[in-house]
Every structure is written in structure tokens, then in C-alpha cells.
Amino acid sequence: xxxxxxxxxxxxxxxxxxxxxxxxxxxxxxxxxxxxxxxxxxxxxxxxxxxxxxxxxxxxxxxxxxxxxxxxxxxxxxxxxxxxxxxxxxxxxxxxxxxxxxxxxxxxxxxxxxxxxxxxxxxxxxxxxxxxxxxxxxxxxx
Amino acid sequence: xxxxxxxxxxxxxxxxxxxxxxxxxxxxxxxxxxxxxxxxxxxxxxxxxxxxxxxxxxxxxxxxxxxxxxxxxxxxxxxxxxxxxxxxxxxxxxxxxxxxxxxxxxxxxxxxxxx
Numbered sequence: 047x048x049x050x051x052x053x054x055x056x057x058x059x060x061x062x063x064x065x066x067x068x069x070x071x072x073x074x075x076x077x078x079x080x081x082x083x084x085x086x087x088x089x090x091x092x093x094x095x096x097x098x099x100x101x102x103x104x105x106x107x108x109x110x111x112x113x114x115x116x117x118x119x120x121x122x123x124x125x126x127x128x129x130x131x132x133x134x135x136x137x138x139x140x141x142x143x144x145x146x147x148x149x150x151x152x153x154x155x156x157x158x159x160x161x162x163x164x165x166x167x168x169x170x171x172x173x174x175x176x177x178x179x180x181x182x183x184x185x186x187x188x
Numbered sequence: 189x190x191x192x193x194x195x196x197x198x199x200x201x202x203x204x205x206x207x208x209x210x211x212x213x214x215x216x217x218x219x220x221x222x223x224x225x226x227x228x229x230x231x232x233x234x235x236x237x238x239x240x241x242x243x244x245x246x247x248x249x250x251x252x253x254x255x256x257x258x259x260x261x262x263x264x265x266x267x268x269x270x271x272x273x274x275x276x277x278x279x280x281x282x283x284x285x286x287x288x289x290x291x292x293x294x295x296x297x298x299x300x301x302x303x
Contacts, residue, residue: 082254089290096296099227129206184221
């Protein structure tokens with residue numbers, strides 16, 4: 047491959063010309079990195095428990111704000127999508143739901159992305175949206 | 189370790205994390221969310237030994253799954269012997285550091301009420 051054709055992270059992040067499976071691939075990685083960042087932040091946040099009640103309450107003042115709740119709602123959506131899409135990936139890795147191999151004919155639709163698999167991806171997105179609505183209701187409904 | 193073994197660990201820790209984080213979230217939802225975050229409630233959670241073990245298992249599974257996921261992304265992004273070794277050992281070191289730091293919180297919060 048010629049060097050000028052390499053797009054690096056920009057190519058990796060560009061989901062527009064790859065279809066639905068590439069969109070799911072991209073979102074799985076993006077949510078994975080986001081969740082790892084939240085996990086590290088959560089470990090640091092909860093470490094204030096070891097410093098006593100005042101340190102914990104000072105940390106809550108910092109995190110239990112409308113902005114903190116919005117971040118938490120995004121984290122809930124990322125968790126739901128990453129988990130549901132991860133389970134879908136386990137299933138496809140086992141060879142289920144990916145269709146039979148066939149001769150590539152125009153317009154080159156991948157057999158691995160049949161209607162059921164497409165529906166699965168949209169179900170994962172819907173689950174994430176529902177989880178975010180539920181999270182928003184818990185966090186802002188009190 | 190073979191990459192296929194590492195992927196099996198990745199899948200197992202992912203599935204375990206779904207179950208364990210589910211338990212962790214349920215503990216926050218058995219009472220109003222703001223009340224569940226009160227210091228006394230949180231410390232009582234940490235002093236419940238089975239729940240403290242769940243927290244430690246979440247720490248282990250999510251750290252292993254998360255940092256291995258990051259390693260996979262970075263190795264997909266760029267290849268080369270030095271890069272792959274550097275990424276692998278950095279991710280292993282980061283996972284160990286976060287597990288140690290999180291375990292310290294679990295142990296200290298667990299002992300907080302005993303003092």
C-alpha cells in the first residue's frame with residue numbers, strides 16, 4: 047500500500063463508506079475507549095471514600111450535577127450498546143447469523159450482513175437509547 | 189500467550205463484566221439513587237463481604253477487558269515489533285496499577301467502619 051493512501055486514525059474513524067457493520071465496528075471501539083476512560087475516572091472518584099465522609103461528599107458535589115448526570119447518561123448508553131453489540135459479536139464469531147459464503151456478484155452485498163444481522167445492530171442501538179431514557183428518568187426524575 | 193487464548197479471556201471477562209456490573213447497578217437502584225450514594229450506605233455496601241468480592245471481581249474483569257481492548261485497538265491501528273511489545277507491556281502495567289489502586293479503596297472502605 048502506498049503511504050499516501052494510508053489515512054490512519056481518520057480512516058479508522060470514518061464510518062460513511064463502509065455500511066452498517068463498519069458503523070457498528072466503529073461504535074464498538076469508540077464506546078470501549080469511552081467506557082475505559084469512565085472506568086478509570088470512577089476508580090479515582092470512589093477512592094475519595096478512603097479519605098472519609100467529607101472527601102466523599104466533596105466528590106459528590108463535583109459529580110452529582112446536571113453536567114455529571116448527562117455524562118452518566120452517555121456512559122449508560124455506551125455500556126448498553128457495548129454489551130449488547132459485544133454479545134452479537136460473540137454469536138457471529140461462532141459462525142451463527144453470518145450467512146453462507148457465495149460468489150461475489152454485483153452489487154456485492156456482503157452475505158455476512160443479512161436482514162437478521164442488520165436488525166440485531168439496530169436492536170443494540172435501540173437498547174442503548176432505552177437504557178439512556180431509563181437512566182435520565184432515574185437521575186433527573188428525583 | 190497465544191492471541192486466541194487472549195481473545196477467549198477477552199470474551200469471558202466481557203460476559204462476566206455484564207453480569208457483575210448488572211449486580212453493581214442493582215445495588216444503586218434498590219433505593220432512591222441520591223440516597224444510595226450517601227456515605228453511610230456506600231460504606232455499608234463495602235462492608236458487605238459478598239458485595240466487596242463482587243466489586244473486586246468487577247475491578248479485575250473490567251480492567252483486563254478494558255486494557256486488552258485498548259491493546260487490540262492500538263495494535264490494529266499500527267504494527268511493528270517494538271510498537272506491539274510497548275503497547276502490550278504498557279497496557280499490562282496500567283491494568284495492574286488500576287487494579288492495585290481500586291483494591292486499596294475496597295480494602296480501606298471495608299475497614300472504615302471497623303476503626
